[in-house]
Amino acid sequence: MSMEAVVYKGPKEVAIESVDEPELEHPNDVLIDITTSAICGSDLHMYEGRTAAEPGIVFGHENMGIVTDVGEGVTTLEEGDRVVAPFNVACGFCTNCENGYTGFCTTVNPGFAGGAYGYVAMGPYTGGQAERLRIPYADFNALQLPPGDEHEDAFALLADIFPTGWHGTELANLRPGESIAIFGAGPVGLMAAYSAKIKGAAEIYSVDRVPSRLSLAEEYCDATPINFEEGDPVEQIRDAHGGEVDKGVDAVGYQAIDPETDPGSDAYDPARENPAIVLNQLIQVVRPTGQLGIPGLYVPSDPGAPDEMAAQGRLGIDFGKLFEKGQRLGTGQCNVKQYNARLRDLIIEGRADPSFVVSQRVDLEEAPQMYQAFDKREAGVTKVLLEP
Ligand SMILES: [Zn+2]
Ligand SMILES: [Zn+2]
Numbered sequence: 001m002s003m004e005a006v007v008y009k010g011p012k013e014v015a016i017e018s019v020d021e022p023e024l025e026h027p028n029d030v031l032i033d034i035t036t037s038a039i040c041g042s043d044l045h046m047y048e049g050r051t052a053a054e055p056g057i058v059f060g061h062e063n064m065g066i067v068t069d070v071g072e073g074v075t076t077l078e079e080g081d082r083v084v085a086p087f088n089v090a091c092g093f094c095t096n097c098e099n100g101y102t103g104f105c106t107t108v109n110p111g112f113a114g115g116a117y118g119y120v121a122m123g124p125y126t127g128g129q130a131e132r133l134r135i136p137y138a139d140f141n142a143l144q145l146p147p148g149d150e151h152e153d154a155f156a157l158l159a160d161i162f163p164t165g166w167h168g169t170e171l172a173n174l175r176p177g178e179s180i181a182i183f184g185a186g187p188v189g190l191m192a193a194y195s196a197k198i199k200g201a202a203e204i205y206s207v208d209r210v211p212s213r214l215s216l217a218e219e220y221c222d223a224t225p226i227n228f229e230e231g232d233p234v235e236q237i238r239d240a241h242g243g244e245v246d247k248g249v250d251a252v253g254y255q256a257i258d259p260e261t262d263p264g265s266d267a268y269d270p271a272r273e274n275p276a277i278v279l280n281q282l283i284q285v286v287r288p289t290g291q292l293g294i295p296g297l298y299v300p301s302d303p304g305a306p307d308e309m310a311a312q313g314r315l316g317i318d319f320g321k322l323f324e325k326g327q328r329l330g331t332g333q334c335n336v337k338q339y340n341a342r343l344r345d346l347i348i349e350g351r352a353d354p355s356f357v358v359s360q361r362v363d364l365e366e367a368p369q370m371y372q373a374f375d376k377r378e379a380g381v382t383k384v385l386l387e388p
Contacts, residue, residue, distance in 0.1 A: 004388065005058045005130035006367045011049030014371050016364065019058060022126060022134035027073030030138040032065035032083060035149075036156040037128045039367070039384045040087075041186050042297055044375055046120055050255065050304045053120035060118040060129030060386075061087035062159035064145070064152075068132075076139045083142035084344075085135050086336030087160045089115035089125050092140035103333040108136065114333060129367060131388040143340050146348065153355035154347045156385055157191070162343050162354045164295050164334040165191025168249040169199060171293030171330030176200030178246040181237050181285050182223070183278045185213035187383045188295060189251035190357050193221035196249075198352060203241060207233045207281075209257070212379045220356045228259045234285045244287035252278045253296030254310070273306050276315040283322050292329040361385040 001021040006014050022031055037060045046053040064084035067077050077083070090097050091107035108115035109123035118127020126134070135142050145155050154162075165188050174180055180201050182192045185208035196204045206217035207226045214225035226236045237245060258274035275298070282292050298313060305311035322329070346352035359382040362370060370384045 003131040004364060006060060006127070006364070006386075008046060008053060008055055008057045008059060010055050012047065012372075012375070014047065014059065014368050016367065019126075019130070021132055024069055024071050025134065026136060027071040028137050028139065029071040030067050030074055030077055030135050030142060031069035032063070032133050032135060033068050034063060034065040034128050034131055034133055034388050036064050036152055036361075037130070037386050038062035038156055038159065039129070039370060039374055039386065040160060041188065042119070043371075045255070045297065045299070047371055047375060048304070050302055051120045051299060052301060052303070057120065058118055058127040058130055060127030061116045062156065062161070063117060063128030063133050064156050064159060065133065067142070071138065074138050077142055077144075081142075082145040082147055083135075084145060084155050084158045084340070085117070085128075085133070085141055086143070086163070086340060087116050088333070088336050089117065089123060089136055090141060090337065091137050100338050101335050102337045103335040129364065129386055131364070143344060145344065151347050151355075153358045153361065153385060154353055155344065157354045157357070157383075158336075158340045158344055160334070160336065161187045161191045161357070161383070163336045163339040164188050165193075165251070166195040166339050166343065167334035168192040168251055168293040168295040169195045169247075171295065172247040172249055172291045174199055174201060174247050177202045179203040179205075179241060180247040180249065181205040181207065181245045181282070182249040182251060183207045183233070183281065184251035184296065185210070185217045186251065187357050189249070190216055190221065190382070191354060192249045192251050192295070193217050193223045194352075194354055197221045198346070203245070205237045205240065205245065207237075210377055210379065213382060216356060216382065232259070234281050237285050244285055244290070246287060246290050248282040248286040248290065248292045250278045250282055250292065250294045250296040254298045254302065270304055271306065275305070275310045276317050279315065280318045283318050283325065283327065286325075286327060288325040288327070290325075290327055292327060294329055294331040295334060298331075357383045358385055359383055361387060364388045
């Protein structure tokens, strides 16, 4: 049996192709019919050829759908259940999983800590930008949702970006009444700003260069927009706040744009990148003994890096300044299971609705055009959901 899926063909190219349908491979697996999968900013790193991803990989780590097949060892799920899967594939019983660090499961991707669907180096798990998906260790990995189709957009964001944005504020140990600067107003940055609002931050500064994204941060997250193309964001925040902020989040990662470089004709020219710039801006703008949360992606190997050091994931971080200020930082991908059930309940009870970040819901077939538009950070393309 075959199905349609989004297949990586090479830098800046994906195609809809027929691939083998997933099958139950282990008694703890379930299969789902995908109802929604999402394109993620982290898919763009692969799409742009900025990772070791080989052509042929089926993308898609943000997946939800309806259970169709249940392995005989599965005890909590039945055919017809509506579920969303964390992007992390995790076993539930290794030391890291037992401690809640399901993003660093040592069972599911031997030789590495952490597994995910449809992602380079994250194990053999086929992505869900397709018609169907296999969920391993399904009792542990599938989060149950209320039946029906209510909150479909919001629930789809529980696979990654809502928990990941929340995680950024957790890594920064944000407490009610504190001020926070969030670099990046892409989907994860917006979710971090939204999480900061839910957690009762006194002031939220959202830093980006795309006006439509900054408007969302202002409108839905009560954030003060800071456009870094209009001047040094550190100075802008210090001026607006009257000094350094308590906490900071990096929702940009290694493909950060250096505002000191010339925009030229192509605003997204990799030559404008400086992979350490956001970290250094955070070190400057966060107060002494403040904390930095870094959910933005950094990689140990970047084939398209601006220089040789960065190609090996080595960055020019102002560590002396960090030490002088006694700051702490937290890094790493989100352990989605630490948060997703509680965030789901906030959605069900009407206390959170992260779906404001969704800009398009389109047929799976339109994925290639949507990758192109999202990659160009076209205005109005913030978060794209795919429907098979
Ligand atoms: Zn994602
Ligand atoms: Zn594990």
